[in-house]
Amino acid sequence: MSDHPNPIPPAPGEDPVRPHVFDGISEYDKRLPNWWLATLYGSIIFAVFYWMVTQQFRRINDGERVTAAVQEIRAAKLSSAGAFDDSALLEMSRTASVLASGAATYQTTCISCHGPELKGGIGANLVDATWLHGNKPTDLLRVLNEGVLTKGMPAWGPVLGPKKTAEVVAFVLSKQPASTP
Amino acid sequence: MSARIVKIHYNDKVVRQFLLASVLWGVVGMLVGVLIASQLNFWRVNFDLPWLTFGRLRPLHTNAVIFAFVGNMMFAGVYYSTQRLVKARLASDFLSQLHFWGWQLIIVSAAITLPLGFSRGKEYAELIWPINIAVAGIWVVFAVNFFWTLARRQERGLYVAIWFYIATIITVAMLYIVNHLSLPTSLTHSYPIFGGVQDGLVQWWYGHNAVAFFLTTPILGIMYYFVPKAAERPVYSYRLSVIHFWSLVFVYIWAGPHHLLNTALPYWLQILGMTFSLMLWAPSWGGMLNGLLTLRGAWHKLRTEPVLKFFAAAVTFYGMATFEGPLLSIRSVNALAHYSDWIIGHVHAGALGWNGFMAAGMIYWLVPRLWNRPLHSNSLANVHFWLGLVGILLYVAAMWVSGITQGLMLNATAEGGTVLVYPNFLDTLNAIRPLMALRIVGGTLYLAGFLLLGYNVLRTIRGAEVVDGSAEVLVEDAPSPRVGVVGTFANPPVVFSVLGTLFACVWMFGGDFLRLVGLFGTITSVIIAWLHFETKKRGWSDWYDRLLLNAAPFTVLTFIAVAAGGLIQIIPTVLVNRARNVEDRIQVPYTPLELAGRDIYISEGCYNCHSQMIRTLVPDVMRYGDYSRLGESIYDHPYQWGSRRIGPDLAREGGKYPDSWHFQHMMNPRAISPGSNMPNYPWLFENDADVAALPAKISVQRTLGVPYPEWTPAEIQARVDEQAAGIVARLRDADLRVEPSRRIVALIAYLQKVGKSEPAHPALAAKP
Numbered sequence: 024m025s026d027h028p029n030p031i032p033p034a035p036g037e038d039p040v041r042p043h044v045f046d047g048i049s050e051y052d053k054r055l056p057n058w059w060l061a062t063l064y065g066s067i068i069f070a071v072f073y074w075m076v077t078q079q080f081r082r083i084n085d086g087e088r089v090t091a092a093v094q095e096i097r098a099a100k101l102s103s104a105g106a107f108d109d110s111a112l113l114e115m116s117r118t119a120s121v122l123a124s125g126a127a128t129y130q131t132t133c134i135s136c137h138g139p140e141l142k143g144g145i146g147a148n149l150v151d152a153t154w155l156h157g158n159k160p161t162d163l164l165r166v167l168n169e170g171v172l173t174k175g176m177p178a179w180g181p182v183l184g185p186k187k188t189a190e191v192v193a194f195v196l197s198k199q200p201a202s203t204p
Numbered sequence: 205m206s207a208r209i210v211k212i213h214y215n216d217k218v219v220r221q222f223l224l225a226s227v228l229w230g231v232v233g234m235l236v237g238v239l240i241a242s243q244l245n246f247w248r249v250n251f252d253l254p255w256l257t258f259g260r261l262r263p264l265h266t267n268a269v270i271f272a273f274v275g276n277m278m279f280a281g282v283y284y285s286t287q288r289l290v291k292a293r294l295a296s297d298f299l300s301q302l303h304f305w306g307w308q309l310i311i312v313s314a315a316i317t318l319p320l321g322f323s324r325g326k327e328y329a330e331l332i333w334p335i336n337i338a339v340a341g342i343w344v345v346f347a348v349n350f351f352w353t354l355a356r357r358q359e360r361g362l363y364v365a366i367w368f369y370i371a372t373i374i375t376v377a378m379l380y381i382v383n384h385l386s387l388p389t390s391l392t393h394s395y396p397i398f399g400g401v402q403d404g405l406v407q408w409w410y411g412h413n414a415v416a417f418f419l420t421t422p423i424l425g426i427m428y429y430f431v432p433k434a435a436e437r438p439v440y441s442y443r444l445s446v447i448h449f450w451s452l453v454f455v456y457i458w459a460g461p462h463h464l465l466n467t468a469l470p471y472w473l474q475i476l477g478m479t480f481s482l483m484l485w486a487p488s489w490g491g492m493l494n495g496l497l498t499l500r501g502a503w504h505k506l507r508t509e510p511v512l513k514f515f516a517a518a519v520t521f522y523g524m525a526t527f528e529g530p531l532l533s534i535r536s537v538n539a540l541a542h543y544s545d546w547i548i549g550h551v552h553a554g555a556l557g558w559n560g561f562m563a564a565g566m567i568y569w570l571v572p573r574l575w576n577r578p579l580h581s582n583s584l585a586n587v588h589f590w591l592g593l594v595g596i597l598l599y600v601a602a603m604w605v606s607g608i609t610q611g612l613m614l615n616a617t618a619e620g621g622t623v624l625v626y627p628n629f630l631d632t633l634n635a636i637r638p639l640m641a642l643r644i645v646g647g648t649l650y651l652a653g654f655l656l657l658g659y660n661v662l663r664t665i666r667g668a669e670v671v672d673g674s675a676e677v678l679v680e681d682a683p684s685p686r687v688g689v690v691g692t693f694a695n696p697p698v699v700f701s702v703l704g705t706l707f708a709c710v711w712m713f714g715g716d717f718l719r720l721v722g723l724f725g726t727i728t729s730v731i732i733a734w735l736h737f738e739t740k741k742r743g744w745s746d747w748y749d750r751l752l753l754n755a756a757p758f759t760v761l762t763f764i765a766v767a768a769g770g771l772i773q774i775i776p777t778v779l780v781n782r783a784r785n786v787e788d789r790i791q792v793p794y795t796p797l798e799l800a801g802r803d804i805y806i807s808e809g810c811y812n813c814h815s816q817m818i819r820t821l822v823p824d825v826m827r828y829g830d831y832s833r834l835g836e837s838i839y840d841h842p843y844q845w846g847s848r849r850i851g852p853d854l855a856r857e858g859g860k861y862p863d864s865w866h867f868q869h870m871m872n873p874r875a876i877s878p879g880s881n882m883p884n885y886p887w888l889f890e891n892d893a894d895v896a897a898l899p900a901k902i903s904v905q906r907t908l909g910v911p912y913p914e915w916t917p918a919e920i921q922a923r924v925d926e927q928a929a930g931i932v933a934r935l936r937d938a939d940l941r942v943e944p945s946r947r948i949v950a951l952i953a954y955l956q957k958v959g960k961s962e963p964a965h966p967a968l969a970a971k972p
Contacts, residue, residue, distance in 0.1 A: 031438050040438045045363040046288040048432045053441040059493065063451070063486035066530075070479035074712060077475050079719065085471065085820035086787065089831055092822045100622050131628045135876040136865070145864050145876075145938065175862030181826065184623025 125194030226276035233268030259809025295352035325806035368425030383410035448490025457769030481533030488526030510585035514565030521557025549603025591653035599646030700733035786835025801954025815846030864938035
């Protein structure tokens with residue numbers, strides 16, 4: 024069986040091949056490279072230690088960890104909120120650089136519901152005479168931050184952050200017809 | 205003891221059939237791939253036609269490449285090499301033909317049903333249940349044909365290629381059957397019996413090991429036959445074959461959970477998925493070494509032999525992809541790369557580089573031998589090689605850059621980490637558009653190369669006379685040594701492996717005291733095994749040589765090795781008391797209309813672009829809302845956690861926007877989200893939702909443990925009508941008109957429900 028007519032020959036000066044030949048294919052039996060063995064054993068030892076560290080010594084709860092981190096972010100945001108009162112926002116609505124970045128945010132975030140001319144669509148018209156949720160600049164800021172979930176207005180504060188929300192409010196204020204406050 | 209000479213005529217007809225089928229389906233699969241890659245960049249290429257939309261065609265692409273292209277190529281290679289390695293003609297010509305035609309029929313039915321929107325909603329397992337049964341049946345035909353051939357072999361010893369084929373056949377059968385367990389609701393629709401996290405775990409146990417045992421082990425077997433044949437060199441190391449075979453089949457199975465890192469999957473499973481993926485690195489590279497180093501002494505032939513060029517490049521890509529895999533399985537790397545194009549690049553390094561080039565090398569080697577005529581053009585084969593190589597490199601490099609870019613943009617924060625730099629998902633999508641375009645170029649080059657292969661093969665075989673191989677073997681009628689049942693199990697390698705694994709399980713899952721016992725036992729068994737091996741080396745290798753003369757015991761041991769990982773991961777997850785395994789929130793079952801909408805979501809393949817899993821990562825929570833709890837998908841059959849975010853995550857989509865937003869967005873996503881690449885779905889506004897199927901569906905859901913009351917069909921209809929009327933009324937307020945029976949109404953109902961869970965029962969939630 025094993026004496027195949029044309030076994031694949033080893034190169035001259037090479038190790039002997041195994042005695043059995045399969046359909047002309049012979050096999051060396053070379054020893055395994057050390058670096059390969061080190062990789063194999065190293066990854067097994069790592070797995071054992073990693074399991075012990077993560078499962079038996081220091082059990083982490085991913086959910087608690089991420090909740091704590093998010094709460095910290097929320098706290099940091101709260102401490103920086105409140106910096107904008109009515110007069111500050113009106114002041115911003117007359118500052119060109121603020122309006123430019125406010126307009127940019129409006130283009131990417133608000134335009135799909137409130138339209139390119141701010142005349143509304145899915146969302147409310149922002150340049151007519153009626154304010155549905157309070158008519159002070161800080162009311163507008165509150166609506167933007169907290170949303171009006173019943174009407175489908177998402178809370179943008181957590182997404183955009185205080186700086187961008189205030190800029191958008193300033194931008195919307197700057198677009199008001201002259202008669203409104 | 206007598207010896208006689210036997211002449212064997214091989215069945216090469218079925219090899220030729222599978223080979224040509226592989227070329228044909230390869231072209232189809234790659235063509236669909238280029239089409240869907242274009243759809244990602246140019247939404248108009250969806251043509252507003254349901255059956256040409258990305259969500260339906262992407263499953264067609266993956267299924268065609270895996271099961272039609274690589275499947276047919278694998279069957280050709282397995283049948284050709286097995287007959288020669290065991291010196292026996294395939295056992296049954298009838299089974300061979302049944303296998304071939306049955307498989308092609310399955311492929312054709314998949315190519316019809318997937319574009320029509322018939323889908324189980326699980327990746328690489330989308331085919332509907334009647335086709336699942338056909339696949340399982342044909343696989344059994346393959347197995348019977350193969351093992352029957354082994355039983356009639358004239359060559360007693362099993363060569364390493366045969367080990368890999370055995371592992372392939374039994375493992376794919378196991379994975380396929382378990383992951384396709386479903387309860388039918390009609391002839392074309394079923395719900396998987398597992399739901400939520402259990403379904404996710406079983407899915408990736410299957411999905412990851414479809415890569416392992418459909419795209420890797422059979423191709424390694426093919427490598428072990430065709431590479432030494434083509435290079436005319438001995439295989440580099442037999443003992444490397446032994447070690448890397450057994451470590452590969454044992455370790456691979458455990459790595460599935462690395463597809464669910466940082467999700468709601470229990471933490472211990474995530475750690476197992478990660479560490480076993482790292483341990484998989486060396487066994488995979490064992491295969492690469494044996495392939496590449498077999499070419500030593502034949503490197504000069506690489507310049508002239510296209511076959512060897514393909515093989516050398518294929519094995520190199522295998523090495524690259526199997527290094528990248530463990531890297532991507534590290535939880536912190538995965539936090540960046542998961543859901544991104546990096547994964548797509550990783551898969552294609554394997555599929556185009558390893559599978560595609562192994563197929564090309566094998567086809568170029570086989571065609572002249574099966575049709576008894578030299579290859580039509582070696583230069584064309586060389587052009588194919590370079591086109592393909594440049595194609596892969598462009599594709600993979602583009603996907604690396606794209607994945608890392610989008611991952612970094614999605615995670616970027618500003619203002620002291622309190623806000624996202626790119627709150628609009630579309631900013632990150634539009635940043636990678638040039639790279640997605642580069643991917644189309646790479647894929648097209650690869651397809652062009654493969655078309656050259658098709659042309660080359662056609663020109664070679666046109667008018668050629670087919671030739672079936674034959675061989676004369678000297679058969680000795682001596683009985684070969686049997687290991688028997690006792691010999692299979694009662695021997696040092698098996699005993700020490702089993703002991704070590706059992707102790708390791710005690711160590712991993714035991715309480716305080718048991719844990720110490722387990723650790724002590726594991727270390728002791730490893731030390732004793734090592735000492736025993738050092739002193740009784742001969743005994744170990746003699747036993748293994750005897751085992752290789754016995755196909756059935758070898759198969760049994762292989763099955764035990766591959767079954768272990770799945771049993772240890774899946775059984776605890778399935779048996780666990782579901783009510784307690786919800787964390788602090790629990791899903792509210794879907795109303796009938798929402799369930800109908802969910803089935804539309806699955807049928808349209810929305811999961812191909814949208815995940816429903818907010819990971820326990822700060823940027824995910826900042827972007828999408830509170831992280832997803834286990835209980836929030838507990839009633840989802842199938843689970844829809846997703847694997848790629850071409851669009852944003854939808855886990856907390858419910859209530860985020862008004863109904864009118866979804867209505868307009870599904871009609872024309874760009875009206876709401878300028879720059880979106882999502883297809884339009886006009887047919888959802890013209891076709892009716894399948895409300896008539898709901899009673900059967902809800903009754904199956906009840907059987908599966910979803911707490912639905914016993915509604916009559918009339919009650920179901922009444923609930924549907926009431927909820928649909930509410931949505932239609934809200935749409936009318938926004939000046940949008942639609943019939944309440946339309947699919948869009950059901951889909952809106954579903955989208956507004958996603959992520960709306962309630963706090964779990966406090967008594968249960970308080971328990972650990």
